[in-house]
Amino acid sequence: MKRLTRLYRRRASQLLLGLMTLFLASTLVFLYLKSSRDQTAIYTQSRDLIRQLQQLNAQWDSEVLKARIAITHDYDPLVMPLTEMTRLWAQLESRATDHGATDLSGWQAGQAAYQAAIQEKARLVDQFKTHNAVLRNSLAFLPTAEDDIQAQFNSMDDERRLQLQDVATDTYDLLLSSLEFAQVTSDERAADILVGLGKLAINKQSLPSEFQAPVDTLSNHISLILREQPVVNSLLERIAAVPVAERLDALTTHLNQDQQAADLVEHRYHRYLLVFSTLLVVLLLYLAVRLQRSFAEINRVNRALQSANETLEQLVEQRTQALQLEINERKHLESQLVQSEKLASLGQLAAGVAHEINNPMGFISSNLSTLERYFNQLQQMLEAYRHSEALIPQQNPRDRLDALRAELELDFLKEDIPLLIRESKDGIGRVVQIVKDLKNFSRVDNDQTWQFANLQHGIDSTLNIVASELKYKADVIKHYTPLPDIECLASQLNQVVMNLVINAAQAMGPERGTITISNGVDGDTVWLQVTDNGCGIAADTVQKIFDPFFTTKPVGEGTGLGLSLSYGIVKKHRGNISVSSELGKGTTFRVVLPIRQTAAQGTPPKNRTAHRS
Incomplete structure (x- = not known):
């Protein structure tokens, strides 16, 4: 109990010490960040930006005044200062500057006032551009209109020109008054222009028809000048009255005040930092003493942990060895199970294979009996030839030989013997191929050697073995596509093909069916498809078709392991097997396999070899 209490106290003191250390460290970091925030550069940059804004505002005002008296219609200089501002x-x-609770509202109010002023000024400048453009256009046209009227006067004879001399003088005076009004706007000049327009309207009635259009044009432009000039002057006064410069000055004053307040806060946090640094140094010294005392205890605990780790490693190693033995035994049992299924399949095919072997062996035996009889006849003929050698001097020995040749049918023997030999060789070849296919199929794959093999050769070999199962049930149609060699366990894939083909044959009804075997390449995989037109599989059965020991055959006719083992073999090859079926129409099994096992998994399978089967 005392030991438990002591342990609780130790943990409580450690927790308290940790919390205190965390608090002091956090406070130190906070004070350091507060005291090291030198924002002098930021305030200087901000003031410099405001100074540039003031310069651009003055430039903007200057450009507005230039546009007031300029003849050109280029208003880009009025837009550029606003864009830059x-x-x-x-x-x-x-810019990240510090503002107190009260200063922040003042700073935001100053910003809002500046933005409102700049928006108002931009609006007034846009109006100025519109009205000034109309005014400048009319002023620029006045000399042209006067020239047109003067040209009409010059085209008259002297007598007519003397009669209209007063009209020309009044028109010229009206033109000068309009130009002076554009330079210096006053009510007196506006009154003079109105009087001149009245006179021009009266004089126009006495002018010839060719004067009507130039006079009307001149009157319209002078009326526009009389109307737009006061508007332009008013806009200039309102633009000059917008307090953009005053708002920028207020922001500069606010920045100066904020910088002074920030400097005071920074100095205060410097003093706080010094005090907390001292406390932290004292705490670190105390912790150093505690750590030194704890060092011996830590060493003792480490030695105990090391001993416990060694014991644990021994236990883990023993358990690993036991698991490895269990895994090896499971693999051995799995191999035995696959081999048992192979033997069961061979037993199922034994009668058919025996029949396939007996057929060629039957005619081989018959051919050999016939060859024996033919050979005996040839012996007689040869014996006759030997006796005839002694009778050569006698009369007509050739007649006796010809008679014997005809009796033994020597010419037929010469033709039939090569045919019998060729048939016998073909039969022996069929027996050898069947035995070879059976040997390859029944081979025990204890070494699990991965090889590059031709999938189509394996299919043909398997079809040769199961030919007796298919002969009276279905026709096999092959749709082969050239395939690359794949890395596999060839005998196990042959087992998969045999299971799929036999299942397809057993699914046929009383009528002869069709089994279609096709293949192809899809990227870095190959696929095999076995399709039959048999009875099909029910939808609820398809979901369980790959389960171990599941079979739809009567008791004693199936183990229920064929498709389950096929599924395991395909998964072992890192492939996929799927089934689609429609009851009464047929079933399709599709197997997809990677060409290289390295590409499928990223880790090559064990016991790989470069041989091809």
Whole structure:
């Protein structure tokens, strides 16, 4: 009990010490960050941006005045200062400066006042551009209109020109008054222009028809000048009255005040930092003493842990060895199970294979008996030839030989013997191929050697073995596509093909059916498809078709392991097997396999070899 209490106290003291250390460290970091925030550069940059804004505002005002008296219609100089001021204002807003609770509202109010002023000024400048463009256009046209009227006067004869001399003088005076009004606007000049327009309207009635259009054009432009000039002057006064410069000055004053307050706060946090640094040094010294005392205890605990780790490693090693033995035994049992299924399949095919072997062996035996009889006849003929050698001097020995040749049918023997030999060789070849296929199929794959093999050769070999199962039930149709060699366990894939083909044959009804075997390449995989037109599989049965020991055959006719083992073999090859079926129409099994096992998994299978089967 005392030991438990002591342990609780130790943990409580350690927790308290940790919390205190965390608090002091956090406070130290906070004070350091507060005291090291030298924002002098930021305030200087902000003031510099405001100064640039003031310069651009003055430039903007200058450009407005230039546009007032300029003849050109280029208003880009009125737009450029605003664009640059907008960019500089975005930079100013992005500057991180400290503002107190009360200062922040003042700073935001100053920003809002500046933005309102700049928006008002931009609006007035847009109006100025519109009205000034109309005014400049009319002023620029006045000399042209006067020239047109003067040209009409010059085209008259002297007598007519003397009669209209007063009209020309009044028109010229009206033109001069309009130009002076554009330079210096006053009510007196406006009254003079109105009087001149009245006279021009009266004089127009006495002018010839060719004067009507130039006079009307001149009157319209002078009326526009009389109307637009006061508007332009008013806009200039309102633009000059917008307090953009005053708002920027207020922001500069606010920045100066904020910087002074920030400097005071920074100095205060410097003093706090010194005090907390001292406390932290004292705490570190105390912790150093505690750590030194704990070092011996830690060493003792480490030695105990090391001993416990060694014991644990021994236990883990023993358990690993036991698991490895169990895994090896399971693999051995699995191999035995596959081999048992192979033997069961061979037993199922034994009668058919025996029949396939007996057929060629039957005619081989018959051919050999016939060859024996033919050979005896040839012996007689040869014996006759030997006796005839002694009778050569006698009369007509050739007649006796010809008679014997005809009796033994020597010419037929010469033709039939090669045919019998060729048939016998073909039969022996069929027996050898069947025995070879059976040997390859029944081979025990204890070494689990991965090889590059031709899938189509394996299919043909398996079809040769199960030919007796298919002969009276279905026709096999092959749709082969050239395939690359794949890395596999060839005998196990032959087992898969045999299971699929036999199942397809057993699914046929009383009528002869069709089994279609096709294959192809899809990227880095190959696929095999076995399709039959048999009875099909019910939907609820398809879901369980790969389960171990599941079979739809009567008791004693199936183990229920064929498709289950096929599923395991395909998965072992890192492939996929699927089934689609429609009751009464047929079933399709599709197997997809990787060409290389390395590409499928990223880790090559064990016992790989480069041989091909």
